Amino acid sequence: MSRTVIRFAISGFVLLLFLVHTSGWVNLRLLEQIEHFTYDSRVQATLPGTLDSTVVIVDIDEKSLAVEGQWPWSRDKLATLVDNLFGTYQIRALGFDIAFPEADRSSGLQLLDRLQQGELADLPGFAERAMALRESMDNDRALAEAVRGKPVVWGYYFSQHLQSQQQDAVGAICPPAMDSMAAKLYDLDWIRPEGYTGNLPVLQATGAACGFFDNPTLDNDGVYRRVPLVQIYQGAVYESLALAVARLAAGRPGIEFEFEPPDVRTSLHLERLRAGPLLAPVDERIAVMVPYRGPEGSFPYVPAADVIAGKADAAVLKGKIVLVGTSAPGLRDLRVTPVAKAYSGVEVHANIISGLVNGGIKQKAPYYSGIETVLLLAIGVLIAWAFAALSPLAAGALGAGVLALISFLAFGLWSWGHFVMPFGVPVAFTLMLYLAQLLYGYFIESRGKREISKLFGQYVPPELVEEMAAHPEQISMEGESREMTVLFSDVRNFTSISEKLDAKELSAMINAFLTKQTGVVQKHRGTIDKYIGDLIMAFWGAPLTDKDHALNGVLTGMEMQRAIRELDPEFEKRGWPKLHIGVGINSGRMNVGNMGSEFRMAYTVMGDSVNLGSRLEGLTKEYGVGILISEDTRNLLPSDWAFREVDLVRVKGRSEPVAIYEPMGPKDELDPALRQDLARHRGAMKLYRAQQWDQAEQEFFNLIQSGRPHPIYELFVSRIMELRENPPGKNWDGAHNFSHK
Structure with a gap:
């Protein structure tokens, strides 16, 4: 049952209790005494206190x-x-x-x-x-x-x-x-x-x-x-x-x-x-x-x-x-x-x-009970909505505002309109409803939130924990198949780096690195799957669904590249080496849930789409790029984004080739010269796949000479030289095969 439904159900139950009294079916003496008390208080507070000689x-x-x-x-x-x-x-x-x-x-x-x-x-x-x-x-x-x-x-x-x-x-x-x-x-x-x-x-x-x-x-x-x-x-x-x-x-x-x-x-x-x-x-x-x-x-x-x-x-x-x-x-x-x-x-x-x-007689209208019923309904709906949609503090402030408004109306209509408005019962209803909602939130929702925080707090950002607590019906620990995006990030040459530092310094450096990178993942609503040494695995689309899972994943990968450079001044000051990372991102159907053994369970993702994301991270070293995404991820990004087509590859474990890209960001944010280079690169790739080696080589060579070189251009010039010596044949699909991970 959704949080909103539960909150409205609580309001409905308390409302029913009060309506039984208001309708006259059952006389609740306490509510009657409260209403009498507030009536008498208004009388005493507004007595003229003068002698009438009439x-x-x-x-x-x-x-x-x-x-x-x-x-x-x-x-x-x-x-x-x-x-x-x-x-x-x-x-x-x-x-x-x-x-x-x-x-x-x-x-x-x-x-x-x-x-x-x-x-x-x-x-x-x-x-x-x-x-x-x-x-x-x-x-x-x-x-x-x-x-x-x-x-x-x-x-x-x-x-x-x-x-x-x-x-x-x-x-x-x-x-x-x-x-x-x-x-x-x-x-x-x-x-x-x-x-x-x-x-x-x-x-x-x-x-x-x-x-x-x-x-x-x-x-x-x-x-x-x-x-x-x-x-x-x-x-x-x-x-x-x-x-x-x-x-x-x-x-x-x-x-x-x-x-x-x-x-x-x-x-x-x-x-x-x-x-x-x-x-x-x-x-x-x-x-x-x-x-x-x-x-x-x-x-x-x-x-x-x-x-x-x-x-x-x-x-x-x-x-x-x-x-x-x-x-x-x-x-x-x-x-x-x-x-x-x-x-x-x-x-x-x-x-x-x-x-x-x-004159001066107050009117307690024959439809007094009807006014009270309408007030109770309005307050019940408002308080239920507040606790379902707002934070407890904001809901409490709204409840205080409701009490202030009821008091103002009760005394205002009494003094200026000579009209007796229900006061005690609506105030008691507001307080009792607020207490019931608060108790439910403390003993039930907070317990659920603590459970959710215990399960997911180390994986997801606090704001997602809040959303999960608000919509527990969307969370499932059982295994299920979802359309998601996975990201792998790994430090280049970490083994040689770790050999140069003692254990204490290595621990401090990796903690600083992971803290910075994790903050970027959580900023973009990502779930940390695990750390494997210097490797970070994260995903989007679970435990809460995310229609922008691909975009959030790519934005995270690009910002991770920028964020690691922000560590350079501190690392240089402490004598640590400059770090570089490769990021691989893939989108597709994945299995997600609580998986493991009877000794240890973990909320994680598995599947062929996950493996491809890992392969793409490994390929970043081959192509000299910081981030690679699959064609499936590219197709889920906004139409106004620009990409550098990197290659068509056949990775280990897959028979079908995969087109891979380097995301560049929204087109209107790119330098015009870079947009021109991307267009020339696309033309060169078409010549390359058409086995027009000379024209393709010339285009790549021109890109190298443009003043904005890229390792990919030199890679393809080198690859063309090999293919010219060893033609791939007429049935070649343009894919490059990788036999290693």
Whole structure:
């Protein structure tokens, strides 16, 4: 399996794990907690931290409980509270974050009923007197009368699941904000409670509206991050306390749902809820993300006792939206929020009302999971590609860039676009994917690379080891037949040279020579087969395929001739002789693989094409040239290269003649005079093979006299003299036979 496929498979496995969570099939609590943490971090990092006087909270706090007594207070006190808020302080609208499902037990009506039905039932005039007393003692009616005709919203709560023997409806609630006929026009993922606990009918009948204050969209960790604006009960739509108060303050405009596109009325395409000037981006459950302004106390608090006593600051209350609630710990209306672990529940509603009136509610779109899925797919593909195509360092830098980009987008869209983008899960996915890829690279690929380096590090250049590690499927230690190029290089007269040096100096000299020459081989992507004393054997086309194996081999041979001259200054300084080498190169089909015995194996090449390369190296001495290549190699080189045709030879072990050449390099890089000599040489060779001895001899002689002599010219002049004396016959193929290696 290729490295790229493996890297993408790793990404696919980790991606599948995360998609199972994103799709909702399996809830992975750790990922959920990470996403909640990053959401809360954004909330805390971008809190306005200013006091919003749009909404004022009349607080049943510990001070008020100390003044007015323990809760519940008698309803006549609340009636006074309402009268003062509207009469004395001229507020705009009032909402109760309290439900009143039961009658006031502190009014004395129950005692009056017992007396009227008991021992005083027959007392003359008592019935008439009791009737008059009942009207003055009915605190619930007093509160109802105080509310009548005023913009007051009663609070109540829905029950999502009824217990056995539990009533489905306690008390009364107001008419729905949208009737069942209108609700049927929308295919939404409504929250559908099974029952409710409302208010005393006498109270509810006098209120302008009502709103629920329960939160069925509470997250699993119990934190108030979002609150539904509506729920559907028995087919009709009912609004939340916050929405009801905000609508009442705005003149009670109707509720509308906005979709994109407008004609597709499903939760997935739901964008926002609108009520006149009020606009609320909502999610698939028609819930809003609570736009917290800061820690508790981001809105003015006025003690309820001060309002009842008429001691409150009128400037704080006049013309404001007021919520009546409690922050007293004993009344247990405290909530866990992203900004505090103990946060007054009534202030949660205040934040929502402020967001509805002033804007600033963040949108967590119904297609949030779709955004997260697309992000995970994009990150998975990018990270897989990076680890398949880039170095670990570059892939790590790309991973860091991905994290930085996700963070920038998450905070940028949050701050400037008021849009909640998935953050925690994509970051966790990036880190986990990076870790998985890194571990695979360290424990699997690195081990494979170490094995490859162990096998081939002494033969091939480091960059080829990297490529082999990246594409292990291209490597085979088993024997196989390939089109390749082989090179043999040998030092001329090395035996006589070695006799003049002691062992230490000879070792130092040969090490310097082999180091220089090996560097040239590796520069051109060659594989060192072996060293045999001063001989170097190298090949191209294995273990990695190389479509330019012939060109790389010839470039290596030519550069080896130049590189050995670069050693001359050091060798002369150390008193070592100047070295000369002969290079033979051949291309063709060769057997390559791990070969040897059970005692020792070596990665090497064998075959007739290999033997020919060795023969060509030996022939360089015969022709006085530094490098010889076969016709097969010549045919694989670029068409713009120039060659000196050396001869047609029949070497030992081969019956068919082989054309051999001296490579000169690209034609446009040659001196014009040299190009002219090469052309004259080709003409002389044609005359030679046509057995036109005199004309051929004259051409070779002219080349010798050109000022650019070459040993080949003199060799052919000498050979012509022999052939003139001993004609080869009419069937001569022009080849020269060599019986030695």
